[in-house]
Amino acid sequence: MKNLLPVVHHVLKLLILMGFAGYIAYLTFTGDILLYIAPHLVKNTELAAAGLFLFAVFQLYILIRSRTKEVPAACACGHDSLHHHHHDHDDHGHSHEPSRSLVKNVLMYGLFILPLLLGVLLPNQAFAGSLIKSRGIQVGESAGGSSGIPADLVPLAGTDDPKLKERFKSDKYNRDYAKLGMLLYRQDVIEMKDEWFIEKLQALNAFAGNFEGKTIRIKGFVYREKGLGENQFIIGRMAMTHCIADISPYGIIAETPEAESFADDAWVDITGTIATTTYRDQQVIRIVVSDTEPAAAPTIPYVYPDWDFAKKL
Structure with missing residues (x-):
C-alpha cells in the first residue's frame, strides 16, 4: 500500500491537468467560452489550455518513470537507490514521501477537483x-x-x-x-x-x-x-x-x-x-x-x- 501512495498522487495530478485542459478545449470548440470571457481573451485561454496539456504530458512521463525505475516516486532531489551513497531525511531537512493525511489530501486536491466538477456538471448559463x-x-x-x-x-x-x-x-x-x-x-x-x-x-x-x-x-x-x-x-x-x-x-x-x-x-x-x-x-x-x-x-x-x-x- 505504501508503494501505491505515490502512484495515486501522480494519477490525481495527471487527471486534474487533463481535466482542465480538456474542459477549456471543449468550451473553446463549442463557443461557450464566450459566456465567461470576451473574444479578445480567447487566444490567451487557448494558450493556457496548451500549457496545461504539456504539463499533463510531463506528469505522465513522471508517472511512467516512477513505475519503471527503482526510485522513490515522489523524490524530486535527483537521488535514487542506484547511487552508491547513503542519505536519510535528516540530511535533507524534508521528506520526499507524499502526505498520508487524508484531510490534508482532500483539502489540497479538492481545491482543484471541486471547481472542475462544478464546471463540467453545471449547465453553462448566461445572466440576463x-x-x-x-x-x-x-x-x-x-x-x-x-x-x-x-x-x-x-x-x-x-x-x-x-x-x-x-x-x-x-x-x-x-x-x-x-x-x-x-x-x-x-x-x-x-x-x-x-x-x-x-x-x-x-x-x-x-x-x-x-x-x-x-x-x-x-x-x-x-x-x-x-x-x-x-x-x-x-x-x-x-x-x-x-x-x-x-x-x-x-x-x-x-x-x-x-x-x-x-x-x-x-x-x-x-x-x-x-x-x-x-x-x-x-x-x-x-x-x-x-x-x-x-x-x-x-x-x-x-x-x-x-x-x-x-x-x-
Missing part, C-alpha cells in the same frame, strides 16, 4: 435581466459623459457633407463616436446588432437630438424599473468587457401601449422611431415602438466592446 437588480442598468451613458453639447465643439475634418459635419461637432474625446454617428445617420434603418452595439448606443446618446425620427431595430430582453410609465420598458443587453465578473447591462427605453404584455426577461425584437427623453437628468434616446415580435434568446447573449472600432470607420 435578473442581474440588473443588483447592478443597475446603464441608459444614456454617452461617450461625452453628458447629454449637453459643449460650446467649443468643432466639426470633424474630412470631405464629408459640411452640413452633416456641423450636426456632429465633436471634441477630441468624442470624435470617434461622432464619426460613427455620421455613419448611422446615413442609414435608412439603424440596426442594433451585436457588433458595435455598445459603440452605437454611445454614439446615439451622445448626439441624441440628431437621430429623432430615425428608424431603429433592436433585439434584447425586457426590463422594468421604478420611474418608467406603464407604457414603457427598457430593452436591454448584457455587455462583457473582459470576463463574466465585469458584465454590465445597457439598454434603451421603449414606449408602446402594449408594454404590459411583455414579461420581464422575455426577449423581443422591436422596430420603432427614435425620439428623445430625459432619464436621470440626461437627454437620451427612446424608441416609439411600431412593431414587436417575440424572439429567442441567443446562445451567446452578451455583447462586447470593440477596442479598435475607430480604426474600422
